[in-house]
Amino acid sequence: MRMDGSGASGAAPRRPMGSTEGGSLLPSGYASPAQDWFEDRIDLNRHLIKDITSTFIVRVSGDAMEGAGISDGDELIVDRALRPRDGSVVIAVLDGELVIRRLRIAPSGVLLVAAHTAYEPIPVPDPDHLVIWGVATRCLHHV
Amino acid sequence: MSEHRSSIALVDVNNFYVSSERAFDPSLEGRPLVVLSNNDGCVITRSPEAKALGISMGTPWFRIAGQARDWGLEVRSSNYELYGDLSARVMELLGRYTGNLEIYSIDEAFLTLSGPLDAQHRTGTEIRAVVRRHVGLPVCVGIAPTKTLAKLANRWAKGNPGFDGVCHWDLVPEEHRRSLLQRLAVSDIWGVGARNAQRLNAIGIDSAWDLAAADPVGIRKRFSVVLMRTVLELQGTSCITGHESTGNEQVLYSRSFATPVTTRDAMHQALSTYAQGAASRLARKSLQGRVITAFAATSPFSTGPRSAPTVCVPLPAHTANPLELTRAADRLLPLVEEGVPYIRAGVVVTDLRPAGAQALLPVDGSAPKDTGLLLHDVGRRFGRSAIGLGHAGLKAGSDWTMKRDMLSPHYTTKWSELPVVKAR
Numbered sequence: 313m314r315m316d317g318s319g320a321s322g323a324a325p326r327r328p329m330g331s332t333e334g335g336s337l338l339p340s341g342y343a344s345p346a347q348d349w350f351e352d353r354i355d356l357n358r359h360l361i362k363d364i365t366s367t368f369i370v371r372v373s374g375d376a377m378e379g380a381g382i383s384d385g386d387e388l389i390v391d392r393a394l395r396p397r398d399g400s401v402v403i404a405v406l407d408g409e410l411v412i413r414r415l416r417i418a419p420s421g422v423l424l425v426a427a428h429t430a431y432e433p434i435p436v437p438d439p440d441h442l443v444i445w446g447v448a449t450r451c452l453h454h455v
Numbered sequence: 456m457s458e459h460r461s462s463i464a465l466v467d468v469n470n471f472y473v474s475s476e477r478a479f480d481p482s483l484e485g486r487p488l489v490v491l492s493n494n495d496g497c498v499i500t501r502s503p504e505a506k507a508l509g510i511s512m513g514t515p516w517f518r519i520a521g522q523a524r525d526w527g528l529e530v531r532s533s534n535y536e537l538y539g540d541l542s543a544r545v546m547e548l549l550g551r552y553t554g555n556l557e558i559y560s561i562d563e564a565f566l567t568l569s570g571p572l573d574a575q576h577r578t579g580t581e582i583r584a585v586v587r588r589h590v591g592l593p594v595c596v597g598i599a600p601t602k603t604l605a606k607l608a609n610r611w612a613k614g615n616p617g618f619d620g621v622c623h624w625d626l627v628p629e630e631h632r633r634s635l636l637q638r639l640a641v642s643d644i645w646g647v648g649a650r651n652a653q654r655l656n657a658i659g660i661d662s663a664w665d666l667a668a669a670d671p672v673g674i675r676k677r678f679s680v681v682l683m684r685t686v687l688e689l690q691g692t693s694c695i696t697g698h699e700s701t702g703n704e705q706v707l708y709s710r711s712f713a714t715p716v717t718t719r720d721a722m723h724q725a726l727s728t729y730a731q732g733a734a735s736r737l738a739r740k741s742l743q744g745r746v747i748t749a750f751a752a753t754s755p756f757s758t759g760p761r762s763a764p765t766v767c768v769p770l771p772a773h774t775a776n777p778l779e780l781t782r783a784a785d786r787l788l789p790l791v792e793e794g795v796p797y798i799r800a801g802v803v804v805t806d807l808r809p810a811g812a813q814a815l816l817p818v819d820g821s822a823p824k825d826t827g828l829l830l831h832d833v834g835r836r837f838g839r840s841a842i843g844l845g846h847a848g849l850k851a852g853s854d855w856t857m858k859r860d861m862l863s864p865h866y867t868t869k870w871s872e873l874p875v876v877k878a879r
């Protein structure tokens with residue numbers, strides 16, 4: 313059902329980097345030998361975003377996910393279309409707020425757990441009414 | 456066996472501005488919320504809770520501002536940057552379901568669907584779920600043999616929870632359709648203006664049912680070809696095509712290419728031509744627009760790469776200026792892929808209003824301020840380069856002409872205003 317909306321099928325000529333063929337075959341006076349090795353610059357959108365229609369960037373406030381490498385002030389790439397699974401880092405709607413936690417789905421019940429000893433897991437007594445706003449796919453951690 | 460027929464689906468976001476605000480601020484869910492027009496003038500979108508408070512469309516903000524707190528009413532200025540981005544996401548998603556997407560306004564589009572009728576209905580249901588999941592916005596879908604009926608079906612899908620957001624005209628039982636049409640006033644039919652409605656009432660045509668039963672030729676003689684088309688459309692004969700449906704809600708300029716366009720340069724030329732075409736249509740109707748959407752699409756039948764880029768660009772102020780419109784339409788170009796065969800492109804200008812309808816400087820409903828003071832105020836709030844007189848002021852091109860005191864963050868277009876998630 314989902315199609316990749318961001319996949320640019322670049323028609324620009326591509327050659328593997330480091331390939332040596334071509335240079336010696338150029339006629340003299342050829343304007344720019346470099347253009348034969350032309351390759352698009354790395355575009356993070358292409359590599360980090362699967363579907364542009366459902367991808368949003370959010371900013372983290374607080375330290376409850378520190379242990380998962382997600383710190384206060386970090387930016388996250390969130391895909392709203394992904395199905396959350398056990399272990400997903402999710403943005404959940406709790407008391408009208410967007411809250412980041414790790415989703416745990418066990419036979420004993422559903423939990424939203426932090427990655428910091430100071431924060432208790434949040435039990436989800438009624439998972440049918442839990443609203444997951446999106447699933448985090450990458451953390452842009454400030455080093 | 457289910458019947459096969461090509462149908463038209465109208466997809467429309469429910470309370471688009473309100474829903475956009477809620478998509479990023481869940482605390483607004485279930486609370487009365489209104490969004491104000493330019494310069495925080497009057498109410499242009501209401502949540503169902505705000506409707507229940509008895510706030511009507513177009514209510515001047517200053518008239519209810521005093522009671523807002525007592526009512527628990529939330530209010531936001533128009534965040535066109537946010538709405539524009541979400542609109543483009545919705546349109547791009549819709550383009551994945553049809554080869555023929557006609558963007559009708561910032562939050563509405565017509566799609567051509569083919570195949571069995573029940574499969575069309577399922578596509579409608581899927582579109583509704585996918586837009587909700589990807590963008591976080593609720594939409595309703597009306598599907599019918601004609602645009603006019605698709606508009607009606609959409610309205611019923613919205614107003615009638617039994618439809619679960621999707622109404623396929625051909626799948627509604629005959630007697631049910633009849634009672635829906637009989638209960639709908641002619642003035643509520645797409646394309647029938649208030650003046651026509653009055654004249655129709657005078658000859659005994661009150662409901663949509665009455666108009667659908669009218670003789671098209673008689674209507675053409677007494678009224679116009681346009682109204683005759685409406686009658687035919689109500690009877691199930693599709694006759695409003697993309698190029699004609701330019702009421703005063705939008706101006707569409709779109710063409711299919713004789714030979715596919717495969718380069719950004721050629722697309723640039725096409726978009727410039729279309730933006731200028733749209734500008735002259737606006738000028739001819741003495742209208743100005745606030746939002747321009749530009750799009751391109753590959754053939755739905757192509758086996759090669761498919762692409763349907765869309766951008767929706769809110770303009771700094773209402774305009775019919777071809778240069779401004781062209782520059783805005785050019786924002787599509789980075790999304791156009793070199794070497795991919797595009798067969799169609801176009802621009803749509805929406806959020807229209809009569810030219811010269813608005814004062815140039817911010818007006819807040821209080822007594823007019825001294826212009827010098829006002830310039831000073833604006834300069835302090837937005838930086839000195841934001842305002843000036845004459846050309847110096849006009850060239851700034853920022854949103855200094857708008858007062859937006861209750862603006863939510865530009866969640867998706869400004870790095871400094873990203874939505875905040877609590878790690879708590």
Ligand SMILES: [Mg+2]
Pocket residue numbers: 467468469470471562563
């Ligand atoms: Mg709408």
